Amino acid sequence: MQEPRGSDCVVKRRVYNALGQVTPPIRNVVLVTPEAEPFYRKGGLGNVCGELAAALSRAGLTTHLVTGWYESMQANPPPCIEGGVSCSVAIGPRKYDMSVLRGVYNGVTHCFLSIPGLIREAYEGSSPLDFALALCEGAFRAIESMVHLGLMERPDILHAHDWPTALVPVFLRAKYGNNPVFQQTASVLTVHNAKHMGGWIPGHRFPELGISGEHWPNLEQPGEPDKFCLLRGGVRYAHKLNAVSRTNREEMLTPFGGFGLERDYLERANDFAGIVNGISYDEWPSITPEDKARAKTELQKQFGFECRKQIPLLGMVARIDKQKGVKLAAAVIGRLLERTKGGLQFVYLGQGHPMDPYAVETSASLDMLAQRWPRNVRFVRSYSTAEQKAVFRAIDIFLYPSEFEPCGTRPVVALRHRVPCVVTRTGGLADNFTEYNPITGEGNGWLLEAPREDELERAIERALALFKQRKHWARITANAAAADHSWDRPVHEYIRLYAEAAETARNKR
Incomplete structure (x- = not known):
């Protein structure tokens, strides 16, 4: 692999060396998120996911980002969008036709899930469970289809972000672990805001997840035995967890920052990182x-x-x-x-x-x-x-x-x-x-x-x-x-976390 050239060569060389040293090597990463710049942003999560994906690509990883194709994007579609992949996806008892639109931006292949009538706008227009199921089931089907068509390699890492994609680690462990596309895949969940969990889902909807009842205790809402929590499932099933700062990680181990899931975070403390987000220096240039x-x-x-x-x-x-x-x-x-x-x-x-x-x-x-x-x-x-x-x-x-x-x-x-x-x-x-x-x-x-x-x-x-x-x-x-608040240091820490997740997944197989 060629090393990068330019003014930031020293920092990037360190990242490239990390890529060569990790065991097993991490090459292919897929971020699954409800939003990502520059195509769709509701808040800070969109900034972070778009910038992190670009930073991972610059560091030498093959990076895909899976998100929704929302109605507000369709009137003025990004010019980089190209022909998609068509497949079906089972969500609960029903099957839906899904199109996967693709476009490359900043070295990242963005994959947009279009499921008419189900994915409308992020966080809006449907129940939290419907939205989460569409994103997560859709992500697995999209990746599987693109691998079979030779459009991407099998992913080493699935990186989920916040409650809308917290079912990704759950499904990887409980449903897709024996699928040849995902047998060597590990999961990471970054919790950007622990207060937002996707609501408390009535227990009668649990069968829509398509997983056996033995997994219920790991999703059950604390103190609410007839409800389940999407974020809790991701916290308990991800191979590695991450908070978006060191201090916030410590806060999440307490009632102040755990918002009812502090015992779960504490139980996973050895698998729990705290990586501070960077910002894009291209987007935010310095000023004299x-x-x-x-x-x-x-x-x-x-x-x-x-x-x-x-x-x-x-x-x-x-x-x-x-x-x-x-x-x-x-x-x-x-x-x-x-x-x-x-x-x-x-x-x-x-x-x-x-x-x-x-x-x-x-x-x-x-x-x-x-x-x-x-x-x-x-x-x-x-x-x-x-x-x-x-x-x-x-x-x-x-x-x-x-x-x-x-x-x-x-x-x-x-x-x-x-x-x-x-x-x-x-x-x-x-x-x-x-x-x-x-x-x-x-x-x-x-x-x-x-x-x-x-x-x-x-x-x-x-x-x-x-x-x-x-x-x-x-x-x-x-x-x-x-002060240096670029993505250079965080992306190096993420690559290390991905390697640790892959090692954890390998040891549990």
Whole structure:
């Protein structure tokens, strides 16, 4: 295998060496996910899966990604899509016709499952079990068909992501383990958000999984003997587990972060990794201080703010969800604006589900804040990449006072744009951020010990005080930009995890 050339040759050589050293060797990886950039994204999961797949391909693995072909994609299909594979798939007592559309992007073969009437939109339009069965059964049938047609090699690893694909490890062990296509395949499950489990499925639907009753105890919902849990099945059957940060892994072993499955995570502790997500440096290029100053002025003009570099511009980019502490941030920003008589500016970019009471109430609070301070506050109901880039390039301080945060890629994107952050000490935020120390000049932000208004207010006050000190501000923004949050290190760790999963699977055969 040829080694890569270019400026990042040293890092990539280490990954290539890892490929040659693992036993058994890992060559073919299939990611199964409900969403992936650039074709379909509902949130951070889509960012991570698309970028991870591309990073694995750059590292030398043959990488496929299986996801849904959703109705919102069909009106404007990606130009790289080519002719598909047709087959049937049994889901519960019924058989469906399925088409598998294929397209190559960033070295990754994306395989889109089209099952008319069953796969409509991710997470919407059907029950969680129907959606999960369509993705997981469809993935196995698609892979099997493409292997038989010579369109791909037998997979070494099936890498499932979150509850919609948590049945992949279950089916591999309980249903497809003797299939020649999957006899040498191991599974990995990454839990991106342990709170979301796919709901509690009534026990009378268990036969639709097509596995014997002996597997019921491993899927049974804790404390609910007549219901079962998709995520629990994946946790118990995957050859290796992964959380998206080291601290979040530790939290998931406790009631705080396990959300009822902490005993299962604890039982699998020896097979449980914590790999921090990277971000795409191609998608999020670095920025110079001069370009940042110009971007700030442009955004201030666009939003009708006072154009002064001396006034701190704070920002927040997140979906409107209780987890993210949005209402908390709005309340504190309102008080600080009153106290400073408009001495700061604030931009919020994001939106919530229209049926979520928290999102509706918080959106109303943000609207009222913007009406009260039209020259200081702007609420933008969007989550587009273009608008995110404009905000990150312009702001001085980023807020992310989450109740819990498995990884937290938006604050890492902020660091890439020379923006120090106010964050809660939890999950991936605890891994990626340290409080700035004015004596040593170390640190890249300000940390809350708990997501409370008083904690957030004090942290923002520390940030605003430092903003006025030119020497310290230059140091903390340089610290923010200096850290390596690319995919180079995580992809190396994933390759190691895949090798360990393959070894575990081989020992259990």
